Amino acid sequence: MIEDPRDTRSRPQPELSALPVGESPVLRVLPMPADANGNGDIFGGWIMSQVDLAGAVLSARLARGRIATIAVKEFVFRQSVSVGDLLSLYARVVAVGNTSVTVAVEVYAERNPADPIVVKVTEAQLTYVAIDRQGQRRPIPRPLPADIPLPPGSA
Numbered sequence: 001m002i003e004d005p006r007d008t009r010s011r012p013q014p015e016l017s018a019l020p021v022g023e024s025p026v027l028r029v030l031p032m033p034a035d036a037n038g039n040g041d042i043f044g045g046w047i048m049s050q051v052d053l054a055g056a057v058l059s060a061r062l063a064r065g066r067i068a069t070i071a072v073k074e075f076v077f078r079q080s081v082s083v084g085d086l087l088s089l090y091a092r093v094v095a096v097g098n099t100s101v102t103v104a105v106e107v108y109a110e111r112n113p114a115d116p117i118v119v120k121v122t123e124a125q126l127t128y129v130a131i132d133r134q135g136q137r138r139p140i141p142r143p144l145p146a147d148i149p150l151p152p153g154s155a
């Protein structure tokens with residue numbers, strides 16, 4: 001039987017959340033109908049690409065140039081995303097190495113404008129490597145910028 005996407009009875013009830021207090025999203029984005037799968041939910045792959053872009057923002061600032069994604073640690077999709085949701089993506093630097101930057105990204109969806117709720121959609125940890133024009137790894141320039149919050153011990 002094909003599931004009716006408007007029928008929410010059989011779906012897990014959303015865990016109510018709130019947007020992180022005192023933080024600004026690095027990216028806000030609205031999924032469009034073309035980003036939806038056959039069930040009417042937004043493709044996980046589309047969400048993953050938004051997370052990759054969100055993680056790249058702080059990494060590119062720290063690398064002061066080109067970067068490449070080298071690794072992504074575990075995506076767990078906790079809630080589905082629908083057309084009409086507003087996604088906010090928050091990023092936090094968790095490590096800065098010699099050539100790499102590791103960033104934790106969290107994704108929240110705001111929905112139902114008449115009675116707004118916020119749900120946490122997913123989170124992931126991504127590592128980016130600073131690369132030169134030939135695509136070879138290069139050191140992250142030091143000193144690191146003072147305006148990006150960094151974990152203790154980063155220098």
Ligand SMILES: CCCCCCCCCCCCCCCC(=O)SCCNC(=O)CCNC(=O)[C@H](O)C(C)(C)COP(=O)(O)OP(=O)(O)OC[C@H]1O[C@@H](n2cnc3c(N)ncnc32)[C@H](O)[C@@H]1OP(=O)(O)O
Nearest residue numbers: 056057060061068069071097098099100127129135136137
């Ligand atoms: C002013 C405006 C600003 C804001 C404006 C923002 C704009 C935002 C732009 C959008 C930006 C697009 C963002 C998408 C970017 C792609 O989609 S890139 C496409 C997908 N990725 C690729 O094609 C990469 C392919 N891989 C490669 O080319 C090579 O592996 C690389 C990246 C050159 C690295 O070379 P390598 O010899 O393999 O590197 P290796 O020495 O083994 O490791 C390098 C570093 O990675 C770490 N590493 C290696 N493996 C792992 C692993 N499995 N896990 C964790 N770390 C690892 C190492 O520990 C090392 O770190 P450090 O200790 O040096 O810090």
